[in-house]
Amino acid sequence: MENSLTSLDQVLALSPETAFEAFQSKHSVEKVIEAVRNEALSEVPDVETRKGRERIGSLARKVSESKTAVVKVIDNALVDAESQVKAVKATKKHVEEQFAGIRSAVLKPRDEWQAIQDELEEARQQGILSRITNINQIGNTTGDETLAELNDMAEALEMMTITQDDFAEFTGDALTAKEQAVKKVNDAIVKCVEAETQRQALHEQAVTNSINEIRLTAMHALEENVQAVRTRRETLSQLELDEVFYGERLKEAVSAKSDAIRQLDLLAEQKEALALPQENLIEAPQKMVKIPLWEHQHLQARDATLLALEAAGVDKWAGYDDAIAALMDSAA
Structure with missing residues (x-):
């Protein structure tokens, strides 16, 4: 098709489908362009005369009309091509969706199994983290606990065992939580003992003061x-x-x-x-001193x-x- 286009009439006779194929290369229109050039430049009008000048304008309009005609054929070919590309793209999308659906159907049993495993893993991790949170909470004191209550808390922490089997990858976090809880409880015990000692000292002093006051x-x-x-x-x-x-x-x-x-x-x-x-007193004779x-x-x-x-x-x-x-x- 590239070598068969030799005139403007051949170009205008092309259908959009054949035009799109014909214009795949710019060389396909070289003979048509050359024919227009030869026709337009074969004359040498006299610019000194009005008729000659009008002839130059007529030749220029003919070149413009030829250009417009060829460009229109090319544009129509492009519109048709774009329509075809759009249809092909739609087909492409359909193929992708269908094959994706088939792939999803193939993967569905494995994906469902994996989802269950993920839920089990999430539950396992949350269970361990919840136990670590409980360890932390054991160490939280309000300041209102009795010494006996604090000692019970300390004993509970002391008896608590942290093993790899129980806490897996969170064993380090569990050990840290226990260490911090023990420290908080021990600090609370020290404060409680100090407060109790001071209270007892004040009470003992109050008892001593009361007994001395009686005496x-x-x-x-x-x-x-x-x-x-x-x-x-x-x-x-x-x-x-x-x-x-x-x-x-x-x-x-x-x-x-x-x-x-x-x-x-x-x-x-x-x-x-x-x-x-004095008269009611029975006194033995005695020396008197003033x-x-x-x-x-x-x-x-x-x-x-x-x-x-x-x-x-x-x-x-x-x-x-x-x-x-x-x-x-x-x-x-």
Whole structure:
């Protein structure tokens, strides 16, 4: 077809299908172009005349018309070719889809099996990760746990075994989780022990202060009158000692209360005796010494203090014997 195109009429007679094939190479139109060129340039019109100039324009229009005609044939061939390409592409797409469907049908049993395996693997991993999360949660404390509860948590972590069989590729994560949980629980135990120690120390001090306050009851009553001493004694006798508060020192508190009541009784009796009229006293002849009133009152108060100390068992206190020995030495 390439060598058979020699004139414009042959080109115009081509169908779109044959034109597309004919114009596969630019050399197919060389003879047609050459024919148009020879015809257009074979004349040499006189440009000096109007007719000659019009002839030049006529030849140029004929060349343009030839070009338009050939290009139109080529365009029609291209449109037809594009239509054919589109149809071929549609066929191509259909082939791809059909073969893809066949391939999917072939792969479906294996894909379904793989999906099940993936679900099982996901469940396996989630199960292990959930157990690791539980290990982490064991170490989470609120600060409100008792020491016994914390010790139970520590024991549970201590008894927990981390093996490759149980945690597979997450064994390292499980060991780290256990280590961190143990550290958090141990830290909480240390804080709890420190807080308990401080609480016990404060409680022990409170118990000591309470027992000392009971022991000093008679001392506080030295400057009071008989009625006030009796009232204080009655209040102390009605005082209930809390077993929970005193704990192991309850006996000590009971003893202190008993001693204080006895001291108050002695102090009240002594104050009553000192308040009796002189004529009711049977006295043996004795030498009299005149002393100022303030010194007399001071000696009375010191005597009451001594009686209270003796009633409390001062002779059993540490240093009592040394004090008596020093007093005897000074008197000698």
